[in-house]
Structures are given as C-alpha cells and as structure tokens.
Amino acid sequence: MEDTQRQIARLLPDIIRGADLEKATVRTLQKSLEDSLGRDLGEHKNFIRAEVEHFLKGAVTKKRAALDEEGSKGKKAKAQKKTGRGKTKELVDPTRPKGPKGAYMCFVSARRSQIKDANPDMTFPDIARELGVEWKTMSEASRHRYEQMAELDKDRYTREMLSYVPLSDEKMQELREQQSRRKAAGGLQVMYHCSPELTAFLGGAKTINRKELTTRIWKYFREHNLMDPINKRFIVPDTKLSKLLKLQDGERFLAFTVSRYLNPHLVKKVESQ
C-alpha cells in the first residue's frame, strides 16, 4: 500500500504537467497512472484526488505569486535587474537561538544525507521532492520518532531563549556597518603575497590587494605612455612589463585583460588580516 502511494506521488506531477488541463479530471489522471503502473488503482482513488488537489494548490499559489511580483514590478523590472537580487536581508541578531525545528525538518535533517549518499546524482530539488513523498507516505510509527525529536528541539529552543540576551542597538548598528563595508569591499581588499617578480616590479612591495594592484598598473601604463595611440584600449608593453607579464616579443594586450596576466603573480592570500 505504502509503496503504491509513493509511486503515485512520484508519477503524478509529471502526468499532470503533461495533461490537457481543460479536459483532465481526477478519473483521467487516475487512468494515466494505471497505464503507467500497469494495475488498477481504484482503492487509491481518494489518495489520488488529495494529491491532485495538493499539486494544483501549489501551482496556483506559485502562479499568483509570480503574477503579483510581475504586476508590482511593472516597468521597473529592467531597472531592478541591474541591481539583481539586490534585496539585502534585514540583519538579524546572529546570537539569537535558531527557531525550533518541526517534525518534518527533523526528518529532513536526518534523511537528506542518506538519500544523497545512496543517489549521488540526485539534484537538490529531486531530493526535496523525494523527501516530501517519503514524509507523506510514512507510517505513524516512523513519524512519531521525528515528532519526538521536534519536541526535544522545542525544549532546546526554550532553554536557549531563556538565557538569550539580545545584542544592544549599538552592537547591531556596528554589525550592519561591518556588513555593508564587507559588501562594498568585495574580494578586492584581500591581501595577497606578491611573486618575487611582482615585488621587484612594484619596487619592493611584498603584499598587495587587487584594488591597489590595478591602480598601480594603470598608473604605470600612463606614466610610461604605453597606451596604443590608435586604439587606447590596447597596451604596447615595454620590456619590463613584457617580462613581468610573460608576453611574447611585440605582443600587445587589451588593457582590461591585464588582471588575467597579473593573476599568476598573486601567489597566495595573506593569513590573519
């Protein structure tokens, strides 16, 4: 019984997606399932109906959300694309205890890695779907185990909340500023050890970050008049630069690609910044 329902739950989404929804009924979907499984599913009629309703409810919710989003964005859509997901999450107190896990979350935590180990090729959404199917078709006894785990986690949450002291407004403000600084800096502030050749080129600097290096190298282009007068996007390197970037004799390069040539000279990150 449980296996059949599991098979139904697994097959149904694809069957619904492939069906003509103008004409489809629970009965026709059941027929398609029977064809796929090669047996009568009359005794699972109610289960199939519940699954269909569940699937359609989910699809409608998603569609509505998409339409809402579309409508609210309107003509701003293109402008917002520039900033992409841009929405920065409101910073939450990182010391606040994590919320209590429900029974399903306990089940997910315990079972996900097992499924992944047994099926290394399964994608994350596939695993999530499988977990949903397993959860829905799980026996009461098995589910009870996870409900107990959820009870324990609820206790853990209560205990931690009792001893939790929220961070002060000042501390939160400091964290927000830290976050925005980190975001603004990106990976460009990361200090690297220079190769001996780069150290010599820079006049002795043993460490540097990408921001500084880009600035210095563009300064060098200008000071040594290395930009191609016909097309200033190209750099005609002098011997010193040519040697540093390991270029062929007479090889020019697009100025914007200079970081690619410099990469080998940024040996490794400087520890404990």
Added chain:
DNA sequence: TGTTGGACTGCTGACTGGAT
C-alpha cells in the same frame, strides 16, 4: 516568515578609456 540541506547562479565591488 523562518527553519533544514548544499550546489549553483548571478550580482557587487574597483579600475579605465572608448563607444554608443
């Protein structure tokens, strides 16, 4: 809305001159 899991995608930041 936040919670679990982690691979994946895509944006952001600095730098510049030329092209549109």
Added chain:
DNA sequence: ATCCAGTCAGCAGTCCAACA
C-alpha cells in the same frame, strides 16, 4: 550618461518540501 571589457572573493538568492 551608460555600457563594455576582464578579474574573483564574498555574498545573496534560488531550488524544494512541510510545518510551526
């Protein structure tokens, strides 16, 4: 005024389920 070229670390968001 804005976009484009290239680099990449770090981060945010997405995917998906069910539940509190």
